[in-house]
Amino acid sequence: MVKVVIVGAGGRMGKALIRAVVAKEDAELFGAVDLPNHSDLGKDAGEFAGCGEQNVRLTDNLADALEGADVLIDFTFHKAVPNNVKIAAGKLCAVVIGTTGLTPEETEVVRKESFKIPIVWAPNMSVGVNLLFALTKKVAEILGPEFDAEIVEMHHRNKKDAPSGTAMRIAESLAEGRKRQLDDVACYGRKGITGERPVGEIGIHTLRGGDVIGDHTVIFAGDSERFELTHKASNRDVFAKGAVFATTWISDKKPRIYDMQDILGLN
Numbered sequence: 001m002v003k004v005v006i007v008g009a010g011g012r013m014g015k016a017l018i019r020a021v022v023a024k025e026d027a028e029l030f031g032a033v034d035l036p037n038h039s040d041l042g043k044d045a046g047e048f049a050g051c052g053e054q055n056v057r058l059t060d061n062l063a064d065a066l067e068g069a070d071v072l073i074d075f076t077f078h079k080a081v082p083n084n085v086k087i088a089a090g091k092l093c094a095v096v097i098g099t100t101g102l103t104p105e106e107t108e109v110v111r112k113e114s115f116k117i118p119i120v121w122a123p124n125m126s127v128g129v130n131l132l133f134a135l136t137k138k139v140a141e142i143l144g145p146e147f148d149a150e151i152v153e154m155h156h157r158n159k160k161d162a163p164s165g166t167a168m169r170i171a172e173s174l175a176e177g178r179k180r181q182l183d184d185v186a187c188y189g190r191k192g193i194t195g196e197r198p199v200g201e202i203g204i205h206t207l208r209g210g211d212v213i214g215d216h217t218v219i220f221a222g223d224s225e226r227f228e229l230t231h232k233a234s235n236r237d238v239f240a241k242g243a244v245f246a247t248t249w250i251s252d253k254k255p256r257i258y259d260m261q262d263i264l265g266l267n
Contacts, residue, residue, distance in 0.1 A: 100165025123165030125242030140177025
């Protein structure tokens with residue numbers, strides 16, 4: 001039984017994670033953590049997540065919550081991730097990170113801590129989205145730069161980072177399939193008189209609005225035909241289930257950074 005602690009447990013994603021852990025037979029909800037001013041502090045995590053009493057109280061002390069735990073799940077905010085990972089590493093506790101938008105400096109902290117503990121770090125925990133990454137790379141390899149590639153993503157109005165971490169991973173997969181560096185070919189939206197589209201350019205476009213959980217489409221547009229790959233998430237449970245699956249997979253792995261491609265055998 002893998003003992004799981006969730007940080008950011010009081011948020012919408014945190015509650016979905018609590019329900020997913022409770023539903024999984026080989027995982028145990030061991031701890032739930034959020035900010036000191038959270039309105040549910042001290043309450044039973046299962047009750048406020050809607051899955052019944054679990055005898056786990058929401059706390060603001062991550063270090064205490066990790067005592068005896070196997071895996072920490074972090075779906076918080078990019079600024080919080082480095083310290084959360086440091087605390088987990090100090091407890092030799094594996095980490096599953098679903099947070100996106102980390103700065104290069106924050107990313108470097110996570111990479112350094114991965115020498116001490118195993119970390120699953122993925123911009124999207126959905127099995128379907130990770131299949132989309134693999135398919136995008138393969139299609140890019142086959143069609144080549146002669147097919148114009150565009151990526152369109154849409155999320156709810158409250159999402160803070162743009163483009164989404166998932167869209168960026170799709171773009172990286174596409175560039176990798178073409179054996180190019182993304183920074184050399186990426187175009188983030190267009191405005192004004194931009195001229196003809198360069199061969200090999202990868203367009204990345206961001207839409208925000210409503211309560212959209214996450215839609216991603218990759219378009220390969222050639223002469224006389226167009227090929228599209230699309231994934232749409234209808235609720236957060238799909239990400240929560242993937243993250244909890246990752247906790248049971250990583251609990252006995254060696255220290256380094258893994259992603260969902262490793263877990264699904266797609267690498």
